[in-house]
Amino acid sequence: MVSNRQVMAMLDELVELTTLDEGSPQSFKVRAYERARRAVENLGREVARLEPKEIQGIGGIGKSIAASISEFCETGRVARLENLRSKYPAAFRELTRIPGLGPKTVKMIRRELGVESLDDLLAALADHRLRDLPGLGATSEAKIARAVERLGLAGKDRRTPLVSALPIGETLRRDLSRLEGVEAVEVCGSARRFRSSVADLDLVVAADPSRWSEVMDTVAAHPLVEETLLSGTTKTSVLTRGGLGVDVRVVAPSQLGAAMLYFTGSKAHNVRLRQLAMEQSRLLNEYGLFAEGEDRPVASETEEEIYAALGMDWLPPEIREDAGEIEAALDGRLPRLVTVGDIRGDLHFHTDRSGDGRSSPMQMVEAAIRAGMEYVAITDHGEDLAINGLSRAEMEAHRREIARLGERYPEIELLFGCELNIGADGDLDYDADYRLGFDWCVASVHSHYDLAPRRQTERLLRAIADPAVSAIGHLTGRMLGRRPGIELELDPVLEEMAAREVALEVNGALDRLDASPEVVRRAVAAGVMLVVSTDSHHTTELRRMSYGVSNARRGWATAESVLNTLSREDFIARVRSGRLPRGLHRAGQIGTSVEVGGDGQPRRMRDLESGPRRGWRKPGRSLS
Ligand code: DGT
Ligand code: CA
Ligand code: CA
């Protein structure tokens, strides 16, 4: 049966291709597909089980899209989509992922220069043929050339963002897990290590050998798969419709651990492990760890057994990069990395009160409670974000609503916050005094991505210096595979954050994963506190927390370096006593109620005695 996820993938592809066809993401048709996709996402039932009439009855799905969904559920195909696919082959679609190349421009370049693929584009760029096209010019040409280069799209280096690859891996995992005789399916390779992009997916399937051929056939016939590149008895390599390679290996269940270890990599990590085995007169390969000359492995069934036999603790896949993890594990000084179970609160959280949020404050608060959060900072956009932000008057109404929700749901602490927009020169929304009335402000970049690094650095330093700012959200603003993000001088920025006790956000949105693991590791070393946040705009997005945590783990983050692992009491005590966040005593979240003066400003109810300072700082560092 066709799953909702497959229907969503089909609608996503229609969004992409219709945007291209119509020349704009704002077209009525595109918006209709997006609405339908969200409706399926939030359905809570299997759409394939519904009659065509019932599908049409779902809010957000019109008659013609309902017909396409039924067609897809019955036949696995949609005529409309097939037409678009033949009009826009995969090689051509790839061009739209290049920043600066909108759908109108790629179509124009195709029409004028016959550019059908990335290779064609590279050739046209090399001959400077783009600059003479209407509306382009030498500056645009140079920008496009730079974007192609920075995204690493050229040639064999092509990588797929994790956000696109992971759902494909999950779908294959689920569909293969259902086969009889299959004991485990693990997505390994760089996806398991949580690299932000992958060259291909690597699946390891543990199954009884009598079932192996069926596993292979199922992979080859899978609706996501376009073409089989290579196939044998234990290994197959396929290409998905989107052009992503998938390597699948089948192994006996007794060899699962050895195969997972091998195919998770990284190559550098594997090389070091094999050397280590050799020093112990043993052999490590994808089938197990063997004593010299023996056929029966010392260990093979689980990764834990193999690492233990080599004399070390199991290593989290996220840090298997030969970046010091093996030495640390051998010495028994591997840090205990933060886990999603350690997280107690979410500090970047939207509601539909700002334009891009899609669930009401009440729905979001209830979702946070269901997710086990003890505290949440509601951080809707400030007024500077033209389409999305809240004016002061709207913000004050919002403040009152959140305070009421706080009373209604005592099981969760609601901080009243704001996502401040960092302007081109580091200026922030509202004015300095008004900003101090928030309990928690996350400040982030949403525009001006192309400024010189020095200017970006100064821009951030200015935002960090603002006493209302508690954390910097998605530091670079990158969108993986689409937008490179700002370039800045990291060291002065991290120093300033450490000095001013401004936290660095690890944003859990899979297409951001910002800050990157490299930055996370340097931030922790520089004494900067982290927060892992979901930046949820809908109740379904709270699950991003686990992605944020994986990304933080890849940067070696421990629970001690993540502020939102503190319990509710400790977190409140901590933020009350320190510089962050500053407004709690005013907005009345802690045992006081909000009072707003005639000027729309929150009025201080009473000064709170300062609570104990709970340590997220390294010992020996002063807090004030
Ligand atoms: P990527 O490039 O994003 O696909 O990265 P990986 O790490 O998934 O690389 P991939 O797909 O070429 O191989 C998957 C894993 O298989 C890799 O992490 C380690 C293992 N592997 C593959 N080839 C070799 C090799 O030549 N030597 C060793 N030691 N391990 C290998
Ligand atoms: Ca791979
Ligand atoms: Ca591979």
Ligand code: ZN
């Ligand atoms: Zn946000």
